[in-house]
Amino acid sequence: MPDRSGVPFPSYRGNFLALRNWRQSSWLLLGRDATSKCIRGVAFIVVPRNYFDSQAIQGDVGMKIAARGANFIVAFLKSYGPSNLKRYFWDREFAGTKWDFIDRTEGDCVYENLEKYANNGSILDLGCGPGNTANELSTDAYQKYIGVDISEEALGKARRRTVETGRGNRNFFVRHDFVNYTPEQEFDVILFRESMYHVPIGKIKETLNHYIKYLKTDGVFIIRIATSDAEHAGANKPRPMAMVQLMEREFDVVEKRRYEHVSRPMILVLRPKPLT
Numbered sequence: 001m002p003d004r005s006g007v008p009f010p011s012y013r014g015n016f017l018a019l020r021n022w023r024q025s026s027w028l029l030l031g032r033d034a035t036s037k038c039i040r041g042v043a044f045i046v047v048p049r050n051y052f053d054s055q056a057i058q059g060d061v062g063m064k065i066a067a068r069g070a071n072f073i074v075a076f077l078k079s080y081g082p083s084n085l086k087r088y089f090w091d092r093e094f095a096g097t098k099w100d101f102i103d104r105t106e107g108d109c110v111y112e113n114l115e116k117y118a119n120n121g122s123i124l125d126l127g128c129g130p131g132n133t134a135n136e137l138s139t140d141a142y143q144k145y146i147g148v149d150i151s152e153e154a155l156g157k158a159r160r161r162t163v164e165t166g167r168g169n170r171n172f173f174v175r176h177d178f179v180n181y182t183p184e185q186e187f188d189v190i191l192f193r194e195s196m197y198h199v200p201i202g203k204i205k206e207t208l209n210h211y212i213k214y215l216k217t218d219g220v221f222i223i224r225i226a227t228s229d230a231e232h233a234g235a236n237k238p239r240p241m242a243m244v245q246l247m248e249r250e251f252d253v254v255e256k257r258r259y260e261h262v263s264r265p266m267i268l269v270l271r272p273k274p275l276t
């Protein structure tokens with residue numbers, strides 16, 4: 001029998017607790033929140049038996065693989081899980097510091113596009129986050145803004161910032177899963193700003209089709225989607241690129257532009273194809 005004594009059982013590395021050894025071929029991973037230390041995700045990974053015999057899987061390398069596995073599962077559940085689980089994971093993240101970097105995004109490329117298409121009218125922002133769009137967009141660009149988000153933590157930030165900016169008469173927020181939200185009016189712009197990524201790719205067409213009836217006659221969808229990141233050093237990330245291609249196929253593209261920020265955000269302005 002190989003000596004596995006070097007592999008701790010259980011062991012903590014950062015925010016992951018790995019319980020290994022069930023039939024020598026699997027790891028149960030418990031991911032914990034960095035600040036509260038509460039368990040926030042569970043993953044079960046089966047690895048071929050002889051994999052454990054290699055030194056490479058042991059110690060920190062093993063933990064990195066475990067961490068990646070757990071991250072992958074949380075990301076999967078945030079897009080494909082039931083609404084209450086999605087809400088749980090998003091709330092935990094917004095309660096911590098993970099998303100603090102989107103609190104202030106003045107000057108973002110999305111604003112010039114919103115200002116062009118909002119017609120000083122109405123905007124529906126699906127996956128609105130902490131209220132950056134609602135409070136950074138020029139007040140000359142719109143009269144009414146509705147932000148929808150699954151996370152009450154994010155919406156709390158959005159509402160507080162709206163009070164600070166004095167926009168309470170035009171910014172409104174609703175907690176809902178955008179996959180099945182039913183608006184009560186039509187909009188000049190329906191926006192998915194860095195939130196389309198969380199719609200299962202097989203549901204993008206269905207989700208946009210659901211919202212078509214809430215676009216005004218000349219209304220448009222605006223999609224902002226990051227297509228790279230520092231890890232990819234400017235190279236395309238496959239999943240967002242596949243999403244872009246799918247939307248281009250299914251809708252009329254009014255505008256498409258890729259910006260030279262490190263995340264290479266793509267802006268797509270879409271209209272429904274005319275009925276034939």
Ligand SMILES: C[S@@+](CC[C@H](N)C(=O)[O-])C[C@H]1O[C@@H](n2cnc3c(N)ncnc32)[C@H](O)[C@@H]1O
Nearest residue numbers: 090102127129149150151177178193194195198
């Ligand atoms: C990456 S953040 C983007 C926030 C903001 N739009 C921005 O670009 O700064 C994604 C947002 O989408 C929200 N979200 C993810 N899945 C959702 C869903 N199914 N329904 C509603 N909101 C969702 C998250 O809570 C989060 O606020």
